[in-house]
Amino acid sequence: MQRLGGNSRVSREEAESIAIAALGFMAADPERLERFLAMTGLGPENLRAAAGEPGFLGQILAHIAQDESLLLAFAANTGERPERVGAAFTALSGPHHDRGEA
DSSP, X not given: OXXXXXXXXXXXXXXXXXXXXXXXXXXXXXXXXXXXXXXXXXXXXXXXXXXXXXXXXHHHHHHHHTOHHHHHHHHHHHOOOHHHHHHHHHHHHOHHHHTTOO
């Protein structure tokens, strides 16, 4: 997995914006979205409800960061630097996830 922390800092608002862009990026490609749904156990019928749950946006960013080719495709598609995806994950999930703590 890509190192999720990095030295970039983003505000929670910026992090949410990046995560929403990531969700849109995945939703634009049925295969990408299907893979995310399969990995999370979600289905199309409960995706909207899950999107309102705490931690959902962090899950999206973690999913993208775990796959370097997906991360780079997202970065190229949106113009977002890959390091900011990790910083956004940290902003949404807290620094304890970056160190592997529960």
